[in-house]
Amino acid sequence: xxxxxxxxxxxxxxxxxxxxxxxxxxxxxxxxxxxxxxxxxxxxxxxxxxxxxxxxxxxxxxxxxxxxxxxxxxxxxxxxxxxxxxxxxxxxxxxxxxxxxxxxxxxxxxxxxxxxxxxxxxxxxxxxxxxxxxxxxxxxxxxxxxxxxxxxxxxxxxxxxxxxxxxxxxxxxxxxxxxxxxxxxxxxxxxxxxxxxxxxxxxxxxxxxxxxxxxxxxxxxxxxxxxxxxxxxxxxxxxxxxxxxxxxxxxxxxxxxxxxxxxxxxxxxxxxxxxxxxxxxxxxxxxxxxxxxxxxxxxxxxxxxxxxxxxxxxxxxxxxxxxxxxxxxxxxxxxxxxxxxxxxxxxxxxxxxxxxxxxxxxxxxxxxxxxxxxxxxxxxxxxxxxxxxxxxxxxxxxxxxxxxxxxxxxxxxxxxxxxxxxxxxxxxxxxxxxxxxxxxxxxxxxxxxxxxxxxxxxxxxxxxxxxxxxxxxxxxxxxxxxxxxxxxxxxxxxxxxxxxxxxxxxxxxxxxxxxxxxxxxxxxxxxxxxxxxxxxxxxxxxxxxxxxxxxxxxxxxxxxxxxxxxxxxxxxxxxxxxxxxxxxxxxxxxxxxxxxxxxxxxxxxxxx
Numbered sequence: 001x002x003x004x005x006x007x008x009x010x011x012x013x014x015x016x017x018x019x020x021x022x023x024x025x026x027x028x029x030x031x032x033x034x035x036x037x038x039x040x041x042x043x044x045x046x047x048x049x050x051x052x053x054x055x056x057x058x059x060x061x062x063x064x065x066x067x068x069x070x071x072x073x074x075x076x077x078x079x080x081x082x083x084x085x086x087x088x089x090x091x092x093x094x095x096x097x098x099x100x101x102x103x104x105x106x107x108x109x110x111x112x113x114x115x116x117x118x119x120x121x122x123x124x125x126x127x128x129x130x131x132x133x134x135x136x137x138x139x140x141x142x143x144x145x146x147x148x149x150x151x152x153x154x155x156x157x158x159x160x161x162x163x164x165x166x167x168x169x170x171x172x173x174x175x176x177x178x179x180x181x182x183x184x185x186x187x188x189x190x191x192x193x194x195x196x197x198x199x200x201x202x203x204x205x206x207x208x209x210x211x212x213x214x215x216x217x218x219x220x221x222x223x224x225x226x227x228x229x230x231x232x233x234x235x236x237x238x239x240x241x242x243x244x245x246x247x248x249x250x251x252x253x254x255x256x257x258x259x260x261x262x263x264x265x266x267x268x269x270x271x272x273x274x275x276x277x278x279x280x281x282x283x284x285x286x287x288x289x290x291x292x293x294x295x296x297x298x299x300x301x302x303x304x305x306x307x308x309x310x311x312x313x314x315x316x317x318x319x320x321x322x323x324x325x326x327x328x329x330x331x332x333x334x335x336x337x338x339x340x341x342x343x344x345x346x347x348x349x350x351x352x353x354x355x356x357x358x359x360x361x362x363x364x365x366x367x368x369x370x371x372x373x374x375x376x377x378x379x380x381x382x383x384x385x386x387x388x389x390x391x392x393x394x395x396x397x398x399x400x401x402x403x404x405x406x407x408x409x410x411x412x413x414x415x416x417x418x419x420x421x422x423x424x425x426x427x428x429x430x431x432x433x434x435x436x437x438x439x440x441x442x443x444x445x446x447x448x449x450x451x452x453x454x455x456x457x458x459x460x461x462x463x464x465x466x467x468x469x470x471x472x473x474x475x476x477x478x479x480x481x482x483x484x485x486x487x488x489x490x491x492x493x494x495x496x497x498x499x500x501x502x503x504x505x506x507x508x509x510x511x512x513x514x515x516x517x518x519x520x521x522x523x524x525x526x527x528x529x530x531x532x533x534x535x536x537x538x539x540x541x542x543x544x545x546x547x548x549x550x551x552x553x554x555x556x557x558x559x560x561x562x563x564x565x566x567x568x569x570x571x572x573x574x575x576x577x578x579x580x581x582x583x584x585x586x587x588x589x590x591x592x593x594x595x596x597x598x599x600x601x602x603x604x605x606x607x608x
Contacts, residue, residue: 013534013535013536014534014535014536014537014538014541014558015558016511016558016559016560016567017555017556017557017558017559019508019557022439022440022442022597024555025442025444025506025595025597026038026440026442026595026597027554027555027572028503028506028554028555028572028575028595029041029042029503029504029595029597030081030082030083030503030554031078031079031081031082031092031094031503032078032503032504032597033081034077034078034080034081035063035064035077035078035412035416036077036412036413036415036416036417037063037064037065037412037415037416037419037599038063038416038440038597038598038599039059039060039063039064039078040059040063040504040596040597040598041078041094041500042500042501042502042503042504042505043059043504043596044056044059044060044097044098044101045092045094045097045497045500046456046497046500046502047059047101048097048100048101048493048494048497049494049497049498049500051490053100053101053103053104053105053106054101054105054106054108054111056100056101056105057101057102057105057108058108058111060098060101060102061108062598062601062606063598063599064098064412064415065131065134065135065138065177065181065415065418066131066134066160066177066411066415067098067099067101067102067177068099068102068103068173068174068176068177069160069169069173069174069177069411070095070098070411070412071095071096071097071098071099071100071101071102071103072099072168072169072173072485073160073164073168073169073411074095074098074410074411074412075262075293075410075411075412076094076095076293077412078094078095079091079092079093079094079095082094083501083503083576083577084463084499084500084501086574087576088463088464090464090465091465092465092496092497092499092500093465093466093468093488093496096468096485096487096488096496097488097493097496097497099487099488100487100488100490100493102173103487104490112180112184113141113142113184113605114142115141115142115184115185116144117185118144119144119145119146120143120144120145122144122145122146122207122208122429123145123146123147123148123205123206123207124136124140124145124146124147124148124206124207124208124209124210124425124429125148125150125200125205125206125208125209125210126147126148126149126150126210126212127150127194127200127209127210127211127212127213128150128151128158128211128212128213128214128402128404129149129150129151129153129155129156129157129158129178129190129212130157130158130159130160130212130213130214130402130403130414131158131159131160131212131402131411131414131415131418132212132401132402132403132404132405132414132415132417132418132421133149133158133210133212133402133418134149134156134157134158134178134181134182134418135401135414135415135418135419135422136210136212136401136418136421136422136425137149137181137182137184137186138180138181138184139418139419139422139423139426139601139602139603139605140422140425140426140602141181141184141185141186142184142603142605143426143602143603143605145429146187147185147186147187148186148187148189148206149182149186149187149188149189150189150192150194151189151190151192152191152192152193153190153191153245154190154191154245155175155178155190156178156179156181156182156188156190157174157178158212158214159214159216159237159403159411160174160178160411161174161244162237162240162241162244162245163237163240163241163244163263163266164266165240165243165244165266165269165270165480166244166480166481166482166483167269167270167273167476167479167480167481167482167483167484168266168483168484168485170481170483171481194369195369196369196371197209197369197370197371197374197376197398198371198373198374201374201397201398207397207429208397208398208399208425208428208429209397209398209399210398210399210400210401210421210425211370211384211398211399211400211401211404211405212400212401212402212404212414212418213365213366213404214402214403214404214408214414215363215364215365215366215403215404215407215408216237216363216365216366217363217364217365217366218235218236218237218238218263218359218360218362218363218364219235219359219361219362219363219364220235220359221258221313221359221361223313223314223315223316224314224315224316225315225316225317225318225323226316228316228318228321229316229317229318229322229323229357231323232252232322232323232354232355232356232357233316233323233356233357233359234356234357234358234359235358235359236257236259236263236264236266236267236358236359236360236361237263237360237363239267239358240263240266240267240270243270243274243480248274249274250274250275251271251274251275251276251355251356252275252276252354252355252356253275253276253277253278253355254276254277254278254279254325254353254354254355254356255268255271255276255278255279255280255354255355255356255357255358256280256282256325256326256352256354256356256357256358257271257279257280257281257282257357257358257360258282258283258313258357258358258359258360258361259281259283259359259360259361259362260281260283260284260285260289260290260291260292260307261290261291261292261360261361261362262291262292262293262296263360263363264281264283264292264358264360265281265292265296265297265299265300266296267358267360268280268281268300268305268358269299269300269303269305270480271356271358272303272304272305272477273476273477273478273479273480274480276356279305280305280306280307280308280352281300281305281306281307281308282307282308282311282313282326282328282352283307283308283309283310283311284310284311284312284313284331284342285309285310285333285340285342286309286310286333287307287309289333289340290307299484302470302473303473303477308352310330310331310332310333310342310345311328311329311330311331311350312328312329312331312342313326313327313328314326314327314328314329314349315327316357317351323354323355323356323357324353324354325351325352325353325354326351326352326354326357327349327350327351328349328350328351328352329344329349330344330345330347330348330349330350331343331344331345332345362408363403363408365382365383365403365404365407367382367384370384374395374398375394375395376393376394376395376398377393377394383406383407384400384404384405386400386405386406388406389420389435389437390420390421390423390424390434390435390437391405391417391420391421391424392424392428392434396428397428399421399424399425400421401414401417401418401420401421402414402417402418405417419599419601419602422601422602423437423438423600423601423602425602426602426603437600438600438604439600440597440598440599440600441596441597441598441600441604441606442595442596442597442598443594443595443596444506444508444593444594444595445593445594445596446591446592446593446594447505447592447593447594448591448592454505454579454582454583454592455594456502456505456579456592456594457498457502458500458501458502458505458576458577458578458579463495463498463499465496465499466488466492466495466496468485468486468487468488469485469486469487470484470485470486471483471484471485471486501576501577501578502577503577504594504595504596504597505577505579505592505593505594505595506577506592506593506594506595507557507570507575507577507579507581507582507590507591507592508590508591508592508593509557509559509568509570509589509590510588510589510590510591511559511560511561511562511568511589512589513587513588513589514559514562514563514568514587514589515563515586515587515589516531516562516563516564516566517586518531519584519585519586520580520581520584520585520589520590521546522584523580523581523583523584524580524581525576525578525580526547526574526575526576527546527547527574528545528546528547528570528571528572528573528574528575529546529568529569529570529581530544530545530546530568530569530570531562531566531567531568531569532544532545532566532567532569533565533566533567534558534561534566534567538556541556541558541569542556542571544569545569545571547571547574549569549571549573549574551573553573554571554572554573555572556569556570556571556572557569557570557572577592579592
């Protein structure tokens, strides 16, 4: 971030921070920076606080494509990054506020991009109708591409439909946001399984092929008794899909779910709704290392589902041809050089009875349909060799994104990768270099309305996070289609939105106006501002601050030399964007300026 320069030919010091680099202030907006698709979080939260739900929805729709879906199911990488979490325990409920925008918006038909009936002459095949393929379709349709989407399911949505239960994501919410895209003139080939990539390429019908088939194969767990008990041993994602498409309607009263991820949580909660009375989740690892999201675990436990840790499965017990349970070895975790080992405790093995076992220990890709003589290289894990920047394969007209590209992650990551793949496809089809990526849009504007008045509100107060209400458990456990979370009402949504610190309103410093009165230092609630002498390396300078800047994941703002020869240094990690420095400054050396960062899309189209 910092560049060393020579001063007076003898003293080496660091140059001031280059705030003209669009990524500098982008990184300071921690929530947006942490979001894979770089959704402008503070912007849409302010719109919600103003009652502008439709506008807030469209801000989301431009970047993350599925606001209603993600407002219920997102893995929320933005929330651990939220500055509110540095003041008190819980961050702003960013994800659930996204749902507010979706739940309370007006009709948006007039705000959607117009799709011309006259196409640009380029045809694209999209294999798989999950979040990454739908994102590519959404981005390319307004540019005039003829898009053909193929999927073996009867409706679009991919894993959003087959792996997320209706009590978390109602069908009508998913259908609405999927249809927004499909109705952009996308030619649909559902109930169609693509058996051969070679056939697709040899047809010469398409200028490019995009693969967004996800990771559709669940991992099995082969132990003694697996074959004998197979009638009652299920692969998690396949079982969830069978439930979603009404092929399975019941399960035994005693159920064991193996695995500690979000799929396991969905399996155990679905089991409770299909007749499972005694449902247990059993994991190899310690409880603290489970991969499931904290809120998914809490919801499962709230539905009376115990989670048993440190149990390694050894055997499926089958008696008289029928599964009766499983045997587990008890272990404890020991750590050496950060690596975990599971050590047997020496206690007797544990037996847990079960009528059914659901295996939810991970997912794998399935590329048997892609021939290996097409110029598409695969690595040692049988994954396609894909550029993580452009998402092109080793064959220039074939692109991958989502779980099919770099392995299983989550919906928002699939969307982000879909955006990048769409950019690449557009560049490729226009004969341009796909490595020359379009630049993001960014803007920095003062929010000053008067001498001490600002066009935003950000008080440093302790505001506890508001809880999202849930439907009565006694009712929801009897109906697998009934949504459990009810979402915020508008009054609560306003209060939760007010917890946002507006991190996109930046503290911009003008050293030419500074008189070094230290007023900003005195008023700063986190002591993040320091006036000091310059140093020749960042580490030394960080430790000289009034409060040492120890989080190196976030930058420090370094000014040019002031009149006394000192510099101003601000720890961006600890700044709360409260504006007190700008309000207190007698010379307006500090200004609060709104920074808007919009990630580039194919054709750099904007819908807001």
